[in-house]
Amino acid sequence: MSARVVVFGSINMDLVAGVSRISAPGETVAGHSFATYPGGKGGNQALSAHLASGGQAAVALVGKVGDDAFGQELLDFYRQQGLATDLIARSTGQPTGSALIQVERESGQNSIVVVAGANGDFTPGEMAAVPLQAGDILLSQFEVPLDCIGALFHRGRSLGTVNILNPAPAKPIDGGLLGLVDILVPNETELALLSGAAITAASSVEEIAAAARALANRADQRIVVTLGPRGALAVAGEETLRVPGRPMTPVDTTGAGDCFVGTLAVALARGKPFASALAIANAAASLSVQIEGAGPSMPTAKEISAAARSDAG
Secondary structure (H helix, E strand, C coil), rough: CCCEEEEEEECCEEEEEEECCCCCCCCCEEEEEEEEECCHHHHHHHHHHHCCCCCCCCCCEEEEEEHHHHHHHHHHHHHHHCECCCEEEEECCCCCEEEEEEEEECCEEEEEEEHHHHHHHHHHHHHHHHHCCCEEEEEEECCCHHHHHHHHHHHHHHHEEEEEEEECCCCCCHHHHHHCCCCCCCHHHHHHHHHHCCCCCCHHHHHHHHHHHHHCCCCEEEEECHHHHEEEEECCCCCEECCCCCCCCCCCCCHHHHHHHHHHHHHHCCCCHHHHHHHHHHHHHHHHHHCCCHHCCCCCCHHHHHHHHHHCC
């Protein structure tokens, strides 16, 4: 029987403009398309976990939306996908969170402005009401208040959860919160900020592994660095695991990191060995960049299995 995946995080409506190139400061560019999609790192990660399990794992999304049209549209979308919404509250004082996104037509790269709205309408005291139990995989990111993440992870640690943190968008993390994390999943930019090392997308695997290893504050803490088209790398003590990238043509990279983290969480919840869980998450993320939008791009269990079989030869 699978453990539960409990995701505490943001729920946004993404407002996406397709452009030939991302605008520079002070510049206006012509867009070629516009659409709205369900998004937010918490919603994306929960949905990816739910779909990747094929309904075989319980996934709970803890979050807030506003008492507005976007909020209702998002709740309706999750229900249509079969994702439970009973732990999503309605904020009476803040609108639903939103993200303004430019996506380049040729590269699929993006530029994002996030407005927190209801995602910031939490207090640490509310975390006491989140249902948790031993063995749960508890997942969060930095689009909700850090003190609330700390309160929830501290409570989870006392109950025996496995705590996964995706430190995105990039911001500093104090040692107290980092000490509550079992698996930290940054990308190169986030690793550079957290470690102080000069890490870029062009850094060598050895440089990235050294920075990740220096960041860990416990010998048993795992640091998983997502490397975009280069795949992913994980360190735990002296152990290093490398998952190569998968050849594909990106259409929209929005939500790819969330897809990776959510799929990793549910693979671990279902008892997959860590190396296998990394490979499954990498395959899922590579599929997500081939479809426009964040929420709609999360692949199904069947699609992920087919990609993983292809990788295995």
